[in-house]
Amino acid sequence: MAMSFEDATATERRSTNGDAETPGTQAKRHFGSAEGGAPHGGTGEAIGGTTSERLAPGPTPTAAARDPRFHIFVIDTGWNCAASKVLHDHIDIITHLNIDDELYVLDRATSIALLRHYPFQVGRDPTIAVHDLKPRHRHRIRHTHGFRMHLGILDEENQVLGALKMFARFLVTHRNAADVDQLVRQDLQRQGIAGAIQILGGHEHHKLVE
Amino acid sequence: MFDRWFDSFTEVVAAAAAAGALIYLGNEINRRQKKLRDLFYVLGPDSTIMADHLEELARRGVIRPYRPKATR
Numbered sequence: 650m651a652m653s654f655e656d657a658t659a660t661e662r663r664s665t666n667g668d669a670e671t672p673g674t675q676a677k678r679h680f681g682s683a684e685g686g687a688p689h690g691g692t693g694e695a696i697g698g699t700t701s702e703r704l705a706p707g708p709t710p711t712a713a714a715r716d717p718r719f720h721i722f723v724i725d726t727g728w729n730c731a732a733s734k735v736l737h738d739h740i741d742i743i744t745h746l747n748i749d750d751e752l753y754v755l756d757r758a759t760s761i762a763l764l765r766h767y768p769f770q771v772g773r774d775p776t777i778a779v780h781d782l783k784p785r786h787r788h789r790i791r792h793t794h795g796f797r798m799h800l801g802i803l804d805e806e807n808q809v810l811g812a813l814k815m816f817a818r819f820l821v822t823h824r825n826a827a828d829v830d831q832l833v834r835q836d837l838q839r840q841g842i843a844g845a846i847q848i849l850g851g852h853e854h855h856k857l858v859e
Numbered sequence: 860m861f862d863r864w865f866d867s868f869t870e871v872v873a874a875a876a877a878a879g880a881l882i883y884l885g886n887e888i889n890r891r892q893k894k895l896r897d898l899f900y901v902l903g904p905d906s907t908i909m910a911d912h913l914e915e916l917a918r919r920g921v922i923r924p925y926r927p928k929a930t931r
Contacts, residue, residue, distance in 0.1 A: 745927060755922055759922065763912065763913075778909075780910055792910075793914070795901075796899055798898060798900075799898055837899055
């Protein structure tokens with residue numbers, strides 16, 4: 650699929666990808682772009698930063714996750730600046746907390762190319778998709794289990810940060826749970842009840858979502 | 860006469876206020892629930908295509924696992 654991406658040269662934020670992919674190379678590999686591509690001769694910037702900022706190998710997670718429970722995908726086209734900024738500022742923490750799981754950060758070009766296939770997701774990113782690799786299938790028709798967090802619908806940084814904290818806590822707490830879907834639903838229900846209590850109590854300024 | 864009218868009037872106003880409060884509460888809870896479900900979307904059969912697409916990108920090596928900075 651040919652892809653045009655005019656803003657592929659824009660400087661991104663992160664500089665920590667050890668594999669040092671240039672912006673757009675993910676998309677080029679998969680979506681066959683020749684136009685947007687690697688802006689700096691294919692070697693200059695890692696996802697969102699310069700290669701010079703890359704650190705020497707330190708206590709990073711093992712290359713192959715030992716017993717991954719989740720695949721975590723971060724899709725970010727850069728729409729929501731506040732959410733993008735908070736997410737990228739804290740992505741290392743999330744990675745370190747989920748050291749046994751694989752986290753994939755799609756660069757901007759790849760995210761845009763992907764969302765062109767899924768128009769309903771446009772404008773809701775940054776999105777964190779969590780796929781459960783050991784799901785409990787309840788029905789005969791099997792599908793990917795897990796959940797997606799659409800940070801793009803939150804406007805303020807503290808809301809995004811709160812949601813991220815909740816997300817990180819949830820993943821770490823329930824990593825070994827048998828049925829993650831059910832837990833997410835229960836958590837949502839709990840949050841809903843808490844929200845109702847807040848409304849009744851008039852403590853709306855403490856609300857999580859708004 | 861006026862007293863009876865006033866009593867029924869206050870009853871109606873109180874009932875209307877209570878109904879209004881209940882409707883507001885219901886709407887507010889609904890709205891928040893919707894927003895929360897929008898924020899945390901549990902994958903179902905309808906979201907399989909995108910999920911499979913992402914897994915395919917990972918499997919084919921189009922996207923690679925993120926490596927964080929070393930913690931200090």
